[in-house]
Amino acid sequence: MKKLLLLVSFVCIAQLTFSQKYTLSGYIRDAQSGESLIGANVLDAKSLAGTSSNTYGFYSITLPADSITLVYSFVGYQSEALELKLTQDTIINIELRESSLLDEIVVTAPLSEKIQESTQMSAISVPIAQIKGLPALLGEVDVLKTLQLLPGVQSGNEGTSGIYVRGGGPDQNLILLDGVPVYNASHLFGFFSVFNADAINNVQLIKGGFPARYGGRLSSVIDISMKEGNMKEFHGEGSIGIVASKLTLEGPIKTDKTSFIISGRRTYIDLLARPLIKAQTDGDEVVGYYFYDVNAKLNHRFSDRDRLFLSAYLGDDRFYGRYKYEDEQQGVTLTDENEAGLRWGNITSALRWNHSFTPKLFSNTTLTYSRYRFDISDEYRYEYLQNDQPGKLVDQGLARYLSGIEDYAAKIDFDYIPSPQHYVRFGANAIRHHFRPGALNLKFEDSYQEDEIDTLIGSQTTKAVELAAYIEDDVELGTRLKFNLGLHLSGFKVGDEFYSSLQPRLAARYLIDEQTSVKASYVRMAQFIHLLTNSGIGLPTDLWVPATENVRPQRAQQFALGVARNLSGGYELSLEGYYKNMYNLIEYREGASFIEVNKDWQTKVAVGDGRSYGAEVLLQKKEGRTTGWLGYTLSWTDRQFDELNFGKRFPYKYDRRHDLSLAVVYNWKENIDLSFTWVYGSGNAITLPNAKYLGYSRDSYLDSPPYQTINHYGERNSYRMRAYHRLDASITFKKETRWGERSWVFGVYNAYSRKNPFYIYLANVDYDSQYGEFRQVSLFPIIPSFSYRFKF
Structure with a gap:
């Protein structure tokens, strides 16, 4: 009996030992x-x-x-x-x-997570090296322009960096830089984005199947992470191009403990153009435009359990014009000065603390501040001085238009991994919004007539609070079935109104075999802020406004079904179909704009719904000497507003039936890389007049005819521009030097000089004719470029 008990004890101890985890x-x-x-x-x-x-x-x-x-x-x-x-x-x-x-x-290749194994669908990560290797407009590497080449993403107008994902508008993209929202991602009126690729570590685009940790937008998440700074050695890299230069420096402050990175970029269009402008004027006029941006980050490791980050971004676009004229005649001195400016830009900053409570529980606590502002001003000063008289007469004035949004936020996120079959994430956040939808400040002083005006017209600052909490779990059931289950709860307090939204998230993956899986997802999203926009070219006059008692939050739901397969040779293939409904979208009423500051913006908008559905195919290769992708999108997108187009559905401006893109980077030789992109898209939908007639105008001047030509418009967006297609190419020559590496990059944008439509207008054949013809304006012909890049 004693031997039997001893044997049972050994078996139990062994069982406990082997079952311990x-x-x-x-x-x-x-x-x-x-x-x-x-x-x-x-x-x-x-x-x-x-x-x-x-x-x-x-x-x-x-x-x-x-x-x-x-x-x-x-x-x-x-x-x-x-x-x-x-x-x-x-x-x-x-x-x-x-x-x-x-x-x-x-x-x-055999050990990386394969596309068919992940529950996440409608998500694409693009390596930074691949982004830098693709051809770029004027040689300026652009993250957002690369994302435009992916299926399900529309590019807006020619050359711009606007992002329209699965039928959504530009305000429906949650663009995060180190976890901080960026409200305007455009430089140079939309032709470049604010993101400096030299300062970026990772880029991910999510178009659907959103995990519960993301919220606040309807159409996409663009999650961009900055580099942390080299912990071991001091390094730098930069480039000199035909329109801009940039420099990045990084290194340890204390090896393996503290590091920094700082990256700056500036255009010099104004400096190059100044001699030409001066030659065309009398020398008293100064006109210019430039943009700059700066990324900076500090990173300190207290221990294996604690780490602190401080990161910031600052960027501005500035257009300026100054004029000064002085004259002295017959004892009288006249001075005439005028200065006009247009400025817009972002500030984002984040203080983050990483802490590992246990080997299974990881947390990230973040405090953030962000601000976007738009500022346009026109100031004049006229002085009259009679030399033999004391004092002078002054006539001066200032008109300044301001708008923007400012956020203070705090959030905490937890990762809990109890076992390989579960990956749990949960957290909460709060944002304090300050909206300034648009205000016009007028100041005038006339000492001759002893008159003075100082007034502010337009919307005042609106404050709101946005709250959110979430929980999600990646659950693996056996070897074939995997789920991502989540719940996102959000609320928005503005004035006396409080909106709440409960958003379920579900994604599933089933492995058919080792190389193929079927995926499905369903998500509901809510968005408590709107963007009022007059155009699609990223003008800074777009205004951010909150949901109010009269304008409800935007909402959407999206279904997606797809197949993912890992092919031989490092290729990945995905096929997805989706259907998305959007509610409470807003647009300016006919004829309304941001200029009408005497009216509340809520009275200038129409509210309606939208829908988008289609299919996307992506063949991608991330490894080997040849990398890149082939993407195709077939889609339909429309809108319906009771106050627009007689209440009938109409195509969205960026509804494109077909969209095709091919991007390839080829390491031809050890020191030579070749790359090219080719894109094709169906024409944008536009509204054109279909008839002209003579109409009587009671408001005509005495010296003008009472009858005027009036254009008659049919249904909204019932015409199409010509199809868009373009080929870009570049070649990079690299060389190792004693101090690092240098590269010469030669590129060409629109290699076969396709005259793609930018916009179409109606022009009279003759001045007095009632007949006209439509004419197309094209923006970019073939544009060569070169840049010099270096690393040390």
């Missing part, structure tokens, strides 16, 4: 710079249980006590295998090294 956690970083690797994979080669690192490089995996072999992998890096006997909770920080092109294919 422990957690491995830590950070995955780049071996050369110390940068966090986002989405790196961790796999137990024995059980095939795995996980991936979060936005800050943190990972956690719980496994049974046993001898294990962990494999760490990331696209473009050499995999690392680690064998150990797991007997307790263990912290392991791993550094991966970049691999050669051949090693990429052989080593990392």
Whole structure:
């Protein structure tokens, strides 16, 4: 009996030992710079249980006590295998090294998370190296223009960086820079974006199936993370182009403890054009335009459990004109001065604290401040001085229009990974909004007539509070079925009104075989802020306004179904279909605009609904000597407003039936890269007059005829522009130097000089004729460019 009891005791102890589970956690970083690797994979080669690192490089995996072999992998890096006997909770920080092109294919491809394995659908990550390798307008690398090449994303007008995702408007994109919303992402009236690729670490676009941690917009999330700064060595990189130059510096303040990065960019269009302008004037006029932006970040590791980040972005666009005239005749001095300016820009800042409570629980606490403002001014001063008389007569005035939005926010996010079958995220946030939809300040002083005016016309600042909380879980049921279940709860307090929204999120993935999966998702979204816009070219006159008692929040729901397959040779193929309904959209009524500051903006808008549906195909390759993608979109998008188009549905301006894009980067030789992009899109929908007639005008002047030609318009957006297509190409020559690397990049935009439509107008054949013809205005012919890039 004693022997039997002893045997049973040994069996029980052994059973308890082998059923015990422990957690491995830590950070995955780049071996050369110390940068966090986002989405790196961790796999137990024995059980095939795995996980991936979060936005800050943190990972956690719980496994049974046993001898294990962990494999760490990331696209473009050499995999690392680690064998150990797991007997307790263990912290392991791993550094991966970049691999050669051949090693990429052989080593990392089998171990990276494949497209068919993830529950997330309608999401695309584009490597920064690929973004930098593609051709760019005037040689300026642009993150948003690269995203325009992806299926489901429309580009707006020729050359602009506007983003229209699955039938949504530009205000329906949640653009995050280090977790802080960016309200205007355009420089140069939309032709460049505010994001400097040299300062960016990761870019992800989500078009549908939104996880519960995201909220506040209807159509997309563009999540952009800044670099953290090299923890080991001082480095720099930059470029000199034909319109702008930039420089990035990064390095350790204290090796492996504290690092910094600062990156700046400025155009010099104004400096180049100044001699030409001066030659065409009498020398007293100064006219110019430029933009600049600065990214900066500090990163400090207190320990393996605590880390602090301070990041900021500052950018401005400025157009200015100054004129001064002086004259002295017959004892009288006259001075005439005029100065006009147009300025808009963003400030974003974030203070973040990462803390690991346990190997399974990770938190990120963030305080943020952001501001977008638009400022247009016109100031004059006229002085009259009679030299033999004391004092002078002054006539001066100022007209200044201001608008913008300012946010103060706090949020906390938790990652809880109890086992490889669950990845739980939960958190909450609060935002204090300050809206200034538009105000006109007028000041006039006339000492001759002893008259003075100082007044403010237009909307005053509106304050609102936005709250949100969420929970989601990635649940794995067996080896084939996986779910992402989530709930997002949000609220908005403005004036005496409080809006709330409960938004369920569901995404599922089923593996048909090892290489193929079927995915489906359903999401509901709410948006408590609106963008009033007069045009589609990213003009800064667009105004951000809140939901009010009269204008309700925007809402949407989206269904998506797709197939994902991992092909041989490093290719990934996805096919998705979607259907989206949007409610409480707003547009200016016919003839209304931001200029009418004497009217409340709520009286100038119409409220309606929208819908979009279609299918998208993406064939992508991220590894090897040739990388890139082929994307195709078939879609329908329309709007319905009771007060517009007689209440009938009409095509959205950026409704395009077909959209095709091809982007390729080819490493031809060790020191030569070739790249090209080709895009095709059906023409934009526009409204054109279909008849002209003579009408009597009671308001005609005495010296003008009482009869005037009046255009008659049919249904809204019932005509189409010509189809759009364009080929861009570039070649890069790289060379290793004793101090680093230098590259010459030669590119061409619109290589076969296609005359793509920018807008269409009606012109009279003769001045007095009742007949006319439609004429197309094209913006960019073939445009060559070059830039010099360097790293040290």
